[in-house]
Amino acid sequence: MYPGYYTEKIPEAFYAECLPITWTDENVKNDFNPNAFINLAPMTWCNFSPLQEIIESRALLEKYSSQALILNAPSILPFRDFVKRILEDASS
Numbered sequence: 001m002y003p004g005y006y007t008e009k010i011p012e013a014f015y016a017e018c019l020p021i022t023w024t025d026e027n028v029k030n031d032f033n034p035n036a037f038i039n040l041a042p043m044t045w046c047n048f049s050p051l052q053e054i055i056e057s058r059a060l061l062e063k064y065s066s067q068a069l070i071l072n073a074p075s076i077l078p079f080r081d082f083v084k085r086i087l088e089d090a091s092s
Helices: 009-015 026-030 041-046 049-056 058-065 077-091
Strands: none
Touching: 041 049, 049 058
């Protein structure tokens, strides 16, 4: 588990209309809606007991499945600005 590193498994499972279940750091909330998948990492302290509750509850499963995976449209603008600053610094 490394902050900011997320595999293709979350979006691929979501795209396949499955409930993504993953083990990842809390920073995943910056890229994906945490209400659209199950993250096992925060459940380790309680022996994963919330997982059983989720899996056995039709209402909770439907709550997950009704969520969008991405809440904010991705943008390349921050990257563009970053590269622009580097080029400006290099040419000055």
